[in-house]
Amino acid sequence: MKRVTLKEIGKQLNLSPGTISKALNDSHEIGEETKKMILAYTQQINYIPNFSAKSLKTGRSNTLAIIVPFISSSFFFDFYEDISLILAETNYKLILLQTFNDEKKEKEALELCVQSNIEGIIISPVKNDSSLPLLKYIMDQICPVIIFDRISHQLETFKIGIQNNRIIYQATAEMIKGGRENIILLLCKDIGGNTSRIKGYKDALFNFSIPFKQENVVEISYSSPKDDIDAELESKIGALLNSATPPNALLSSTDTLSLKVLHILHKLEIRIPEDMNLIGFSNTPFANSLNPSLTTIAQPTRLMAEKSVELLLHMLKKRNKKNYFEFETYFLDCRIEHRKSTSSVSAKNETSKRTI
Amino acid sequence: MKRVTLKEIGKQLNLSPGTISKALNDSHEIGEETKKMILAYTQQINYIPNFSAKSLKTGRSNTLAIIVPFISSSFFFDFYEDISLILAETNYKLILLQTFNDEKKEKEALELCVQSNIEGIIISPVKNDSSLPLLKYIMDQICPVIIFDRISHQLETFKIGIQNNRIIYQATAEMIKGGRENIILLLCKDIGGNTSRIKGYKDALFNFSIPFKQENVVEISYSSPKDDIDAELESKIGALLNSATPPNALLSSTDTLSLKVLHILHKLEIRIPEDMNLIGFSNTPFANSLNPSLTTIAQPTRLMAEKSVELLLHMLKKRNKKNYFEFETYFLDCRIEHRKSTSSVSAKNETSKRTI
DNA sequence: CTGAAAGCGCTTACAG
DNA sequence: CTGAAAGCGCTTACAG
Numbered sequence: 009m010k011r012v013t014l015k016e017i018g019k020q021l022n023l024s025p026g027t028i029s030k031a032l033n034d035s036h037e038i039g040e041e042t043k044k045m046i047l048a049y050t051q052q053i054n055y056i057p058n059f060s061a062k063s064l065k066t067g068r069s070n071t072l073a074i075i076v077p078f079i080s081s082s083f084f085f086d087f088y089e090d091i092s093l094i095l096a097e098t099n100y101k102l103i104l105l106q107t108f109n110d111e112k113k114e115k116e117a118l119e120l121c122v123q124s125n126i127e128g129i130i131i132s133p134v135k136n137d138s139s140l141p142l143l144k145y146i147m148d149q150i151c152p153v154i155i156f157d158r159i160s161h162q163l164e165t166f167k168i169g170i171q172n173n174r175i176i177y178q179a180t181a182e183m184i185k186g187g188r189e190n191i192i193l194l195l196c197k198d199i200g201g202n203t204s205r206i207k208g209y210k211d212a213l214f215n216f217s218i219p220f221k222q223e224n225v226v227e228i229s230y231s232s233p234k235d236d237i238d239a240e241l242e243s244k245i246g247a248l249l250n251s252a253t254p255p256n257a258l259l260s261s262t263d264t265l266s267l268k269v270l271h272i273l274h275k276l277e278i279r280i281p282e283d284m285n286l287i288g289f290s291n292t293p294f295a296n297s298l299n300p301s302l303t304t305i306a307q308p309t310r311l312m313a314e315k316s317v318e319l320l321l322h323m324l325k326k327r328n329k330k331n332y333f334e335f336e337t338y339f340l341d342c343r344i345e346h347r348k349s350t351s352s353v354s355a356k357n358e359t360s361k362r363t364i
Numbered sequence: 365m366k367r368v369t370l371k372e373i374g375k376q377l378n379l380s381p382g383t384i385s386k387a388l389n390d391s392h393e394i395g396e397e398t399k400k401m402i403l404a405y406t407q408q409i410n411y412i413p414n415f416s417a418k419s420l421k422t423g424r425s426n427t428l429a430i431i432v433p434f435i436s437s438s439f440f441f442d443f444y445e446d447i448s449l450i451l452a453e454t455n456y457k458l459i460l461l462q463t464f465n466d467e468k469k470e471k472e473a474l475e476l477c478v479q480s481n482i483e484g485i486i487i488s489p490v491k492n493d494s495s496l497p498l499l500k501y502i503m504d505q506i507c508p509v510i511i512f513d514r515i516s517h518q519l520e521t522f523k524i525g526i527q528n529n530r531i532i533y534q535a536t537a538e539m540i541k542g543g544r545e546n547i548i549l550l551l552c553k554d555i556g557g558n559t560s561r562i563k564g565y566k567d568a569l570f571n572f573s574i575p576f577k578q579e580n581v582v583e584i585s586y587s588s589p590k591d592d593i594d595a596e597l598e599s600k601i602g603a604l605l606n607s608a609t610p611p612n613a614l615l616s617s618t619d620t621l622s623l624k625v626l627h628i629l630h631k632l633e634i635r636i637p638e639d640m641n642l643i644g645f646s647n648t649p650f651a652n653s654l655n656p657s658l659t660t661i662a663q664p665t666r667l668m669a670e671k672s673v674e675l676l677l678h679m680l681k682k683r684n685k686k687n688y689f690e691f692e693t694y695f696l697d698c699r700i701e702h703r704k705s706t707s708s709v710s711a712k713n714e715t716s717k718r719t720i
Numbered sequence: 721c722t723g724a725a726a727g728c729g730c731t732t733a734c735a736g
Numbered sequence: 737c738t739g740a741a742a743g744c745g746c747t748t749a750c751a752g
Binding site: 035 | 745746747748
Binding site for chain 2: 011054056057058059060061063064069079080085089092101103104106119120122123124125142145149150234267270271274294296297298299300301
C-alpha cells in the first residue's frame, strides 16, 4: 500500500486529478456539491498532500525561517517562541536554524532556506558583514530578509534592535549613583553591539568624571552557552578582584555570562549585592528565582518579534515591487528591572566610597 | 534573473542535465575530469539545488523530526539540543515541532511530517493513546517512530525513558530518612508518567510506615511553561502550609513547577531548606545559581538522545524489513544531585520530628 | 462546471 | 563515459 495521490482519488471518484486539486484548494471553479463530496472522501481516507510536489509546482513553501546564533540563549529563545506564537495565527510555518556564531554554518543555513523555497527570513547575523553577498542575492531573487538584534550588519533592509549605548549608559549611571564607581563591563567577544555598549559605558563614566579603565572591560569569547568558559571567566574576574582596587559592580551583557558570573562570585565568596552589585542583560525568565534575584536589563522581546513579523509580512505582500521600500532601522526601548542584586544596601558603601 | 537549474548549467557546459546531476551526486558513471569541471562551475555560480524537486523525485528529504510538548521546558530543550548536536555529525537535518500538549496540534505536526517526506520521528506524545491510528499508519507506510520520555504510549516501537517510580521512590525515601515525612508530590496533570511517579511515592511512604495523604499529591494542569498557573499553585501550596500539619518537604516533577514553587515559597517566607526541603525533577542547567541551589533528579538526557538516534538510524538502515524488529523499551537511570535545598541542616529537625 | 495536458526541477533506469 | 526520456505529485492556464 502506497501513499494515496490526487490521481488515485480521482480514479476512485471518477473525476480528474485537476478537479480534486481545485476542490481541495477551494477553487471557485468547482461546484459546491462536488467540493463537499470530495472533501468528505479525502477526510475519510485522511489524504495527506505531498508538499514537495506542491512546492515544486508553485515555487512556494508557506514557510519562514528564523536564524539565530544559538537557541540556548534565553533572549534568542524567547524571541523564537514569540515569533512561533505570532505565526501560529497565520498560515506560515516556521523553521529554526542555528549558526553557532560560525559564518560557514550561517551560509549553510541560508542555502538551506534557498533550497527549501523559504519565503522569508528573520536573522541575527554572525558578524557585520557575514554572508553579505548571499544575503543580497536572497533579498534580490528569493525572499525578504529582516535583521534583528545584531543590527550593525551591512545588508540594506529593515532592522529591529535596541539602543545598546543608551541602556548601558543608564545602567552604568545607576550604579555610579548608587556609589559603585569601579564597574566591570562583561561582554561576549566579537559581537556587533559591543562598540555601542562600550560607548554607553564610557560616556556614563565620563559624565560622572570617573576615569575609564581598560582592564574593567572583560571580553570573553564563546560561540555557545555550552562552551566551557568558566575557568577563563573565573581567572579574569578573580584577577580584578585581587587587584589593589577591586571592582564593586558588574554589568553583564548576556544571560549566559550573568549566570556563570553569579556562580563564580558565589564560589569566590563575594557577597551580592554587598560586595558586588550585579546587573544582567536581557530578560532571564527566572531572574526572580536566582540567588540573589537578579536586576536585569529587560529587552522588549515580544515587541521586537511583533515588529519583525509585521515588517516581513509587509515585504511579502509587496514582493513584486522590491525596490520601493524605504528601509528603516527600529530601535526599541529597554528598561531596567530592579531586584536584589543591586539592592540599596549599598547606600552605606556609597558614603564610604565617596570619601576615598 | 531566475534561479539557475541543472538544465541551464547543462546548456552552459554543453552537457545534459542528467550528467550534471550525476556529477553533483558524485556518481561513478561520470569521469573525474568532467566531475571536477562541473563542480568548479557550479561552485563558481553558487548553484543551489531545489530540494522540492529532489524530494519529489526521490521520495526522501534527509530530514528527521523531533516532536515535543513544548520546547520551553528545560528537559525537552536539552534533549532537542543533544539530538541536534548528534545529528550534526550525520547528513540528516532536523526539524522541531511542538504540540503544546494538544492532540490536535500533535496530529497536525505528524501530518506535516508525512507531507514533508520526513524520514524518521522522535516523539514525546501528548497522551497514552494520542494520534495512535496516525502513528501506526506512519510506522507502517512512511517512516520509523521512536517514543521517548512519555513511554506509556501504546504505539509498538522502540521507547526510551526513565523508571519514574524508582527514582521518585528514592527521592521520597531520602527525604523521609532526612526526617521529612510530610511530603508534597507536585505533578503536571495528565502526564503519562504520573501513575508510575505516584506509585514510587506511595511505595516509599508505605515502606517507612507513613500514611499516604491524598491531599499531598498536588496536580497542576498546564500545557506550557508560560501558562499562568502561579495563582493556582500558590493557593494550593498555601492551603497545605496553613493546615494543622504543614508539609516540610516538596518533590516537584517538572522544572517549570520547581521554579514557580521556589518563587512562591520565597513569597510566603518559607525558609528553604529549614522549613521545607525541595527536590526538583530533571536537570535545570542553572540549578546551581538558584536561591537556594536546588537539589535535582537529573535525567540522563544526553544518553537518552544518543539511544534515540541510534535506534532511529538502526530502523532506517533496515527500513525494508519493518516487521523484523523486536521492539524494546529502554529505561535509563537517573541520579539525585544534592544541593542546598535539601541541606542536612534538617538533621536537627530529624530528631525533633521523630519524637512527635 | 469539469477535464486534458503541460510543466515545476530534479533523478535514474536504460540505451548507446 | 554521456545523453534522452520518463516520471515523481502536484497546479493551473486553457479548452470545451
